[in-house]
Amino acid sequence: MKKKxxxxxxxxxxxxxxxxxxxxxxxxxxxxxxxxxxxxxxxAEHPDLITLDIEMPGDWGPRxxxxxxxxxxxxxxxxxxxxxxxxxxxxxxxxVASISKPFDREELLSIVKDALMN
Amino acid sequence: xAKQVLLxxxxxxxxxxxxxxxxxxxxxxxxxxxxxxxxxxLDNQTWDIIIAHTxxxxxxxPILLKFKETHPLVQIIIxxxxxxxxxxxxxxxxxxxxxxxxxxNSTALDLALEMAGQQASLLTRVDRYxxxxxxxxxxxxxxxxxxxxxPCYISVxxxxxxxxxxxxxxxxxxxxxxxxxxxxxxxxxxxPCRQCPxxxxxxxxxxxxxxEIVTSKHGKQYNVLTQTAPIRNYEGQIAQVIEMSxxxxxxxxxxxxxxxxxxxxxxMSHGVKGMLTALDGGIYQLEAGLDQNDHKRVVMATGQVKGxxxxxxxxxxxxxxxxxxxxxxxxxxxxxELARNVVKPISALTLKHNIIFSVSIAQNLGPVEVDSQWMxxxxxxxxxxxxxxxxxxxxxxxxxxxxxxxxxxxxxxCFTITDNGIGMDAETKNKMFTLFFTSKxxxxxxxxxxxxxxxxxxxxxxxxxxxxxxxxxxxxIHIPFKKPKNGSIIDxxxxxxx
Numbered sequence: 001m002k003k004k005x006x007x008x009x010x011x012x013x014x015x016x017x018x019x020x021x022x023x024x025x026x027x028x029x030x031x032x033x034x035x036x037x038x039x040x041x042x043x044a045e046h047p048d049l050i051t052l053d054i055e056m057p058g059d060w061g062p063r064x065x066x067x068x069x070x071x072x073x074x075x076x077x078x079x080x081x082x083x084x085x086x087x088x089x090x091x092x093x094x095x096v097a098s099i100s101k102p103f104d105r106e107e108l109l110s111i112v113k114d115a116l117m118n
Numbered sequence: 119x120a121k122q123v124l125l126x127x128x129x130x131x132x133x134x135x136x137x138x139x140x141x142x143x144x145x146x147x148x149x150x151x152x153x154x155x156x157x158x159x160l161d162n163q164t165w166d167i168i169i170a171h172t173x174x175x176x177x178x179x180p181i182l183l184k185f186k187e188t189h190p191l192v193q194i195i196i197x198x199x200x201x202x203x204x205x206x207x208x209x210x211x212x213x214x215x216x217x218x219x220x221x222x223n224s225t226a227l228d229l230a231l232e233m234a235g236q237q238a239s240l241l242t243r244v245d246r247y248x249x250x251x252x253x254x255x256x257x258x259x260x261x262x263x264x265x266x267x268x269p270c271y272i273s274v275x276x277x278x279x280x281x282x283x284x285x286x287x288x289x290x291x292x293x294x295x296x297x298x299x300x301x302x303x304x305x306x307x308x309x310p311c312r313q314c315p316x317x318x319x320x321x322x323x324x325x326x327x328x329x330e331i332v333t334s335k336h337g338k339q340y341n342v343l344t345q346t347a348p349i350r351n352y353e354g355q356i357a358q359v360i361e362m363s364x365x366x367x368x369x370x371x372x373x374x375x376x377x378x379x380x381x382x383x384x385x386m387s388h389g390v391k392g393m394l395t396a397l398d399g400g401i402y403q404l405e406a407g408l409d410q411n412d413h414k415r416v417v418m419a420t421g422q423v424k425g426x427x428x429x430x431x432x433x434x435x436x437x438x439x440x441x442x443x444x445x446x447x448x449x450x451x452x453x454x455e456l457a458r459n460v461v462k463p464i465s466a467l468t469l470k471h472n473i474i475f476s477v478s479i480a481q482n483l484g485p486v487e488v489d490s491q492w493m494x495x496x497x498x499x500x501x502x503x504x505x506x507x508x509x510x511x512x513x514x515x516x517x518x519x520x521x522x523x524x525x526x527x528x529x530x531x532c533f534t535i536t537d538n539g540i541g542m543d544a545e546t547k548n549k550m551f552t553l554f555f556t557s558k559x560x561x562x563x564x565x566x567x568x569x570x571x572x573x574x575x576x577x578x579x580x581x582x583x584x585x586x587x588x589x590x591x592x593x594x595i596h597i598p599f600k601k602p603k604n605g606s607i608i609d610x611x612x613x614x615x616x
Contacts, residue, residue: 102391
């Protein structure tokens with residue numbers, strides 16, 4: 001069965017890019033453009049992994065993560081931060097990985113694969 | 119030290135008798151009995167008093183008068199027989215301090231010597247004072263030059279903060295009004311400043327330093343570093359305070375620019391990273407589309423790459439606008455044409471995002487003096503901002519952006535831009551024109567509205583904003599028909615804000 005990834009990013013182009021990369025590599029993808037929508041998607045879709053932007057209008061990445069981990073059914077979903085913000089690796093220390101924009105596709109896919117295996 | 123006396127007398131016996139008598143009065147006495155001796159003594163020694171017995175030799179007079187001319191401090195006492203005294207007086211006039219009749223009365227000689235001694239001391243003192251006075255005058259000139267030419271503003275103020283003296287640089291930039299109040303001259307205020315360093319120095323006698331913004335007589339504002347010091351009178355009381363202000367405007371401007379450059383780098387790098395990622399995405403989609411022979415995907419990816427290229431181009435242009443001062447190229451432009459040029463790109467944008475765009479341009483607006491490239495870019499920026507506000511709002515079903523153009527009071531043009539988008543809270547409203555402020559997350563650079571606002575301001579215009587969270591915003595932009603007197607330079611490097 002295909003693994004499902006939820007992509008949360010306020011930039012439509014980045015969202016589309018991530019979705020295309022994941023789909024082309026055999027994953028199922030759902031997307032959200034900000035935290036509130038992301039939380040709703042997580043509840044509805046129960047993804048196996050979430051990629052999360054840090055700076056977005058509305059709630060920013062760390063606040064989304066806090067809300068996510070407050071829900072029993074969602075708190076164990078691994079989260080990978082993908083951000084262009086300086087120091088993003090310190091913004092969410094519990095993330096399984098923190099990747100800088102612009103990212104290396106192969107490296108991202110390898111991290112995603114590892115995270116899903118664990 | 120004993121006073122030196124030269125006794126000129128060809129009568130050797132008479133001279134020796136006098137020498138003996140005068141030596142007893144604690145003088146050092148030398149005798150010259152011939153013209154050769156006189157010349158040798160006068161050429162080689164300094165004398166306090168010369169006692170000359172005239173009539174004994176006819177050449178003494180001219181030699182003595184010449185010597186007196188070059189040595190004005192020497193005191194001459196003339197001795198002469200009774201029938202020659204008048205002739206001696208005519209010859210020496212006031213060059214001699216006393217005339218004594220020969221044979222000399224000892225009391226008269228004592229008095230003459232004392233008088234000559236006193237006169238010599240008096241003249242020496244006067245001479246010394248004159249020399250000191252000259253030194254003082256020179257020093258005064260030096261200090262005056264220092265006061266006038268020192269490269270900072272100097273003013274001296276009394277307890278009422280009235281200026282009692284100022285230097286050349288101060289007069290040049292703030293006028294030469296002596297007696298004016300410091301706060302009037304420096305700050306164009308009607309009352310003293312709250313924390314005045316001069317007042318503080320009058321209170322505690324210490325030097326105080328502050329940084330102030332002062333306004334010159336031409337209305338120019340300068341950042342100055344001000345230092346004060348007390349000036350005390352003979353009783354040690356503080357009579358006046360000297361205030362020295364160094365103009366640090368250029369340093370401050372440089373500092374602001376460096377700070378904003380730092381901010382720009384930080385702000386830009388985030389935006390640039392987002393754009394590069396999106397560009398990567400476009401290229402990936404394009405490659406994948408070509409690999410899979412998926413025409414639809416290729417078309418979509420091409421659009422995405424094109425969109426990103428436009429975005430990067432816009433951002434680079436904004437950075438360039440910000441980084442460099444530019445001359446505004448004013449031209450007389452038909453207002454309607456200007457408005458239509460602005461409407462064109464926004465019509466395409468609103469159509470793409472399903473936003474209703476209503477345009478209302480009044481008739482007979484007439485021409486307006488603007489730099490059309492800048493003005494159009496600024497108005498497009500305000501409209502794009504309205505579109506973004508709609509895109510960020512997910513609560514309203516149907517989004518609208520409005521653009522109306524009309525005259526205001528026959529003085530200029532009023533552009534009104536409305537949207538029913540996300541709206542702004544008070545903080546966003548206050549900061550919206552501040553450099554690098556953005557409420558759009560990674561989508562904004564914080565340069566667009568800052569530059570747009572500057573463009574309106576440099577055209578002598580103003581921007582009013584009404585906004586409410588969840589209801590939308592209204593931007594009312596006024597620009598005059600004619601270009602303003604000082605509005606020729608856009609300096610993007612100046613600090614942001616309203």
